[in-house]
Amino acid sequence: MARIAVIGAGMGALASAARLAVAGHRVAVYERTQTYGGAVRRFQRDGFSFDTGPALLPLPAVYRDLFVKTGKEPLEACVELVQVDPSVRHVFPDGTRAALPNASRAGVVAALDEALGPGAGQRWGDFLVRAREAWDRTRRPLLEEPLWPNWQVLAEREPYPAVPHKRLLRTRRAATLAEIGAWELRDPRLAALLESHALAYGLDPRETPASAAVLPYMEHAFGTWYVRGGLRELARAVYERCVARKVEFRFGAEVTGVLEKDGRVAGVELADGTVAEADFVVAGVAPAALHRLTRGTAVRGDGEVPAQRGTASRLTVLLALRGGQPEGTAHRTVVHTPDRESELDALSGRTPGPVAHPTVSVLRPDDPALVPDPGHEAVTLSTVVPAGSQADERHAEYVIAAAERAIPGVRDRLLWHEIRTPDDVAEATGAEGGAVPAPALAAAGGRLLHPSNSTRVEGLFTVGGWAHPGGGLPHAGMSGALVAGLIVEGPEFRGSR
Template identity: 60%
Template sequence: MIGAGMGAMAAAARLAVAGHRVTVFERTDTYGGGVRRFERAGFAFDTGPGLLHLPAVWRDFFVKTGKEPLEKCVELVQVDPASRHVFADGTAVTLPNASRAGVVAALDGALGTGAGERWGEFLGRARDAWDRSRRPLLEEPLPPETSRFARDPYPALKGGLLRRPARTLAEVGRRELRDPRLAALLESHALAYGFDPATAPASAAVLPYMEQTFGSWYVRGGMRALADAVHERCLARGVEFVLGTEVTEIRIEDGRAVGVELADGSTAEADHVVTGAPVPALYRDRVLPWASPDEWPHHQSAVRTGRVTVCLALRGARAADAAHRTVVHSPDRAGESAALSAGRLCDRPTVVVLRPDDERLRPGGHEAVTVTATVPAGTGDRMSDPSWGEHVTDGDATGVEAFADRMTAAAEAAVPGLRERLLWREVRTPADTFRETGTPRVPGPALAGAGGALLPAANVSPVPGVYFAGGWSHPGGGLAHSGMSGALVTGLIVEGADFRGSQ
């Protein structure tokens, strides 16, 4: 197995339970892929996902790989309220967790009568899109013929002189929600997964539906604690990890994978090769040989975004009534979208501020806060630390820090007095993502529509014996979706071509 990301580990433990001998080669010195932690002076910060949606995926993993359930391995806490939103006009709304009626009431109270009803009607249409796409896009292997996924399953309302339905998420917000604050609420869900609302298909409506239906969860000790628990489950099932060891090539004989070659020149034989490494990195570095990029399998090539995360160590205790998650919306949503499209940093991004009430992440009497923004990942996958800044800030060496300053200033709407409390900060960019995962980009979950441009690579690769797991493979990025990819790969290996999906 290549790579020790969450999807790969999800497959590793399941395959070990099925009787396979599994060895995982990981080029970095740790496991977890993008689920990392930054630690300094007693503070700890999640630098990947900060919350978990669809926890049933990982409950299924722990049940299927052992007798201990998820809640026995980690302390899972439902986040309530689910989020607080601060809009450009200063209006704020606090949304309860997994309560459609509660969300409707909160929106009516904060934004005016009728706002909640419009949001509720939108969620009804989003549910239809979810019902139409859930099984084929989450629970079944991606078929060789994917043309049916090019059609958008969201039943958009028709409007305008030509009675044309909305084609993008931004159009859905304008036409169906008819309030710039509700539109910003909708668009923030797409941004959180790295999608530009101006180009994301209307089917991205399933993202807020998924969150508000199944809830938002936090793992005590940070989301890295989930990666620790998955790694421990792999070890308990006999999976061997070889860290700090890069796979340079998948060995192919008679048209089928027979093992891997390592950076030191040694080889390891295998009946099957599962790779959790980013699909674009596999072809870029020719771990899998191809004559030209035209022959590469599809892998969400339309996703060109990454993340800047600012870790803030704050003096003084967290306010007792602080929301775990606050979204501070950009005052210029159109400008933010235009900057993403042009590959540059915007003047003031939408930021997600996470303030976990978790004593394991901070020294006594202090607070650890993360602030995240979606940004262009650069012009390609070969990003080094300075080159990312050059690509997105026209070579201004102060550009990244200046952008972090703007993110920190925006976060003060969620953390009053933040800058006076600041002890120190750490800024992480897509260049850090590149060093840790092999690509500066962060993949999103699979979405139907957009002509199929947001479908990840199928779990079965074009090379017999090679399988793809993790965020760049079906059903896409995010903790839950990566876990699903591990289950799908296991089914394909254990049951073969007859496998029709998870139950």
């Protein structure tokens, strides 16, 4: 039985802690804040309750597997999962609206044909077939296996089978999401639908590799799920599973250093000066924090995937509304910007200041647990902003104005609103500027891959969104599984099959 210190109580860290405890190890989690879940937080006021981080669960099989492997009670016995249908409603700048059924290719094709015109659905359906091929080629190395030592293969090879396109007497293939939209989908509304999946992580579709086609494919193939009571309930269930497996938690315990002895980790040092000895250390922190904890010791060697520096964060506006939710309201609506180039330029830092017409995600869960009574509604608005940006009421007004296209008369119903800024994300996660990591993606020279879970320091492992396989709830859960496998089985571990 090994002593294992886990730094941070984010979802990836919790997933690794539960699995390691079941394997017979003595696991202690040290969390600098007073609660668990990382970015998966909740805000409550006047009987209203809101998710302030992720609010929907794609690929729930990752957490089903975690609960199967760590106890007798399955995930569905601990939380209530509800499939969201329609999966999403899109509101485009020209006023067109399209509601897409959950996990139904035929239904999506029919819905897009009806909303956007004949042929639109078929083009999107054909795109999904190609996206599935990219998924099949990258699923194991980018989600289910430790990062390959020869990761350059993933960096150089584009898995998306783009359709040949004649341009200026030359035949070219789409290398970015923007080119897929322009050359294969051939409709600005379909292009906006596609690009919204990259934009959700702050990725510029003009530069994001075509391999990002796996993001809409995952939503299509595995559906979109809501956890009754809010996604914070999933974090609670994972935390309680850890406690049931005898994981020790120390909240308000800031780790200030990772201790080494003879080239191997020996434990962690806390802000109060105490030392906790450990045979393994699992760090669920952002790269800059890990650098501080190791006091400048290089944990990555030459030729390894370098740590990413997050550039995008999230601005969230929470609305408490009078009046119950109208019948037929979509759980999620994406309101697309009428000025795509300006939004992307602002996010990339090419132009300063807030975006006057941002793309906004509108979440309106039909859940009595979130409101004081049926005569009220809790709505969450979110948009991507540059990491470290100082959001204020002007930003919130732009977001609310965009949401009016999805919720007519929203200002007349507004009781109050709260703003959650990149500073709040930073406080919850410890990531510099409140940066939000993206999932690992192939191609693009490897700039969207994440560092391996193992490090040059023997016994030190990294977990969570800033390590392989990157950000997003499914990826965080898989990072926990990979770290547990590497510790329990050793370097020969090659993932579950």
